[in-house]
Amino acid sequence: MTRPSIRRRRGTLGAAAGTVLALLLAGLTSCSSGNGQNAEAGGKVTLTFTWWGNEDRAQRTNEAVNLFEKRHPGVTVRTSFAGYEAYVQKLATQAAGGDLPDVAQLDYRQISQYAGSGTLLNLGPYIKSRTLRTADFDKGLTRTGAYEGRQYALPMGRGSTGFAYDSTVFRKAGVATPRPGWTWDDWVEAGKKVSALGMKGPNGHAYTGLTDIGVNEDAFENWLRGKGKKLYASQHQLGFTADDLADFWTFTDRLRRQGIASQAKDTAQISGAVEDTPMGRGLAATDFNWDGPFLGYPPLLGENVHLAPVPTTDGRAGQYFKPTMLIGAGAATHHPKEAAELIDFLLNDPDAGTILGVTRSTPPNRKVAAAIGKGLTGAEKEAYGYGRKIAAYGTEAPPMAPPRGDVVLQVSFTRTYQRVIYEMQSPRQAADEFVAEAKRELR
Template identity: 60%
Template sequence: MPEPRRSGGHRLLSRRTVLASAAVGLSTALTPALSACSAASGGTSGGITLRFSWWGNDDRAARTEQAVRLFEEEHPGVKVRTSNADFGSYLQKLATQAAGGGLPDVVQLDYRQISQYAGSKAILPLGDAIDDGTIRTSELDAGLLRTGSYQDRQYALPMGRGITGYAYDSALYKKAGIPTPQPSWTWEEWAKDNRRIADLRLRSPDGRPVTGANDGGGNEDVFEDWLRSRGGQLYASQTRLGFTEDDLTGFWTFFDTLRRQGAVAAARDTAQANSTETSPMGRGLAAADFTWDAPFPGYTALLGDGTHFAPVPTTDGHAGAYFKPSMLVGVGAHTAHPKEAAQLVDFLVNDLRAGDVLGFTRSTPPNRTVAGRVAKTLEGPELEIYQYAVKMEKYGLSAPPTAPPRGDLAIQTAFGREYQRVMFGLATPRQAARELIDEAGRELRS
């Protein structure tokens, strides 16, 4: 699920764009390259060396290094050589490594990469390690665990459990007379509230009108929540869409109308957004922004403690949001040490001491015992998003889908591009929806 850059978190537009561009390089070179021998992880002084890579900020890096050192203490014959980078650089490097047959022994993966890497045999299935107890899954939610599967085989484990919501300015909501959003509020109520904020006629720091929210029409994650709240889904299978031209036309018409009314951000401000800071909300042009839970503390750091986290609207009380892996961890197919790599995967996900160190740096820990233990140490915005997740779990959410098909990376890029045509008056919602459906069909059939 979404880093502003947390993100594994909030990607906003930049994360999605990078995922798609990395996939292009991977898809053209991966299959033939994997038949070549990889550079195996070497031993050090008679021991074993594993390579482990991930993306993330400095805090995540420091905590991950500390957890790795704990693993080495428990496995004195194993050394772990680590590397990390920002999300964009990481994805590009991983695609290059995969094309050369040299994925690290243990690798952090995005939800949208699972089908790509599993289908190309760049990562190992983990079934044997799970069956023999090397990797434990009893404390993981079955639905969340399923997100790391491909063709009914487990290829990766979630490293965090994320969920979507809206960061919102509580002072502006109060000024407009909008009550604290509850899990059952609807898209119609959300639209009405955005118009109420716009009707205040407030001015941003640059003198322009303040709108109710960022324009989510170009965000495939918003569409998925909208679709699921109506009983639909993005994909019916690995080769077929789960929505129709009418579904997408309705969604884009909804946002197009709100933008024309001034209730959500103007087209030029949406097009310029590639981070929290450059988003309409970050620039004082909107009162709310669709985001993920893990990057939410970045909003409070930028905008103050009056920023809170609200549920994604529903359709007649039916929530479309779901718990998605913020990121996953898998084992490179060409590792020379699959057992030790599996042990590291298990340690990072299930060990209590590792959980204490890693905290919420990858969103809510997927292991329920670890999550409950770490939650006792939380405060401020991190405590708020943990409590939000607990509230939404009690409210009732449907199970997450399996990892999306390989073509999703190109489809989500086309999704944003087609909606930009709508925003700038180059296409009607239906014309753009028809183009998207046609392009998506080609991607899924290829």
């Protein structure tokens, strides 16, 4: 089956101003047939497979799915994808109805929520029968898809956080190339020097050295871990205090007030798509993100965009390797074996690995990763090399999947900080409010 080409989207799904319903309808348009119906009604087995991502990921994933169908002539796969925010909302609606797709891409934040509610298929029997092969996966990474001793999902990629930065602007401002071990003070100083250039973005807004990371829970987690703390102590308890969060938000808010970090109206447009970030819109020289989405910056801004490690605190790196995303199957699937076969193919088949490349960051299968690493170029080569650089510098083991309430709290984290940048609350007031909400959610 040949899938039609996908229309260019420019990342507007997450930032669309319409209703949630409009987002969902626009975001999860089927890529396998124009009207969303089964493209091959005569197939013996039809699977649904959905993920979030950009065009490049969609085109590569559909190409890999085409190859799977050729090798499994009795199976048809209906595919769909969306921007992250629309995808998460749609998946939550499906999970609430006990009707997840046969195969779905998952964030590690969703594992506890969906496994705990019985909407994910236990993959253990298929791993035991070797329908799903995990021998070439890192055991610590694989455990992030487990919940209460059972494996409900497998990693689709191994990635880490970093700062995308514009090397041309850095040179113009006299900022040295960031290296492993650079500090948060170094990061702030880089932001000051770039902001002092007095540049303007395409919309006339000030061009700042930094994107305001206060809006990003992942950035807060890295900042916390650099101080020897963590986001969650258990499935029912935070690993930080309101004082910790107030310190972080005071730090980021001060950078905004000083004109070093992005303005509130630009930060508020961040949605999960690189096109909607201040950096992606030509308004900032840096942006905190994962190494997988980093691939979206060079097509927008040129080959001068590179990836720097997360700054350290007293020599301690807060970043870690985690599954960039995971893949699992709906508990209600009528075809669990075929769903497991599709998952195994995407993760372990060498030809599928070549097609997918590092669109979901470094493949979890070590042999596949080593094979594709030899042929990478450009941004893909940099993302692959970045992972090797970070591994050599040293990182801690990834935390277990967050509690079920984290999906709600991640949204609340962003929403609460937006009240800070619009000066409706102080960092202290916002931190107290968020921590109180988090404790209620985690009970």
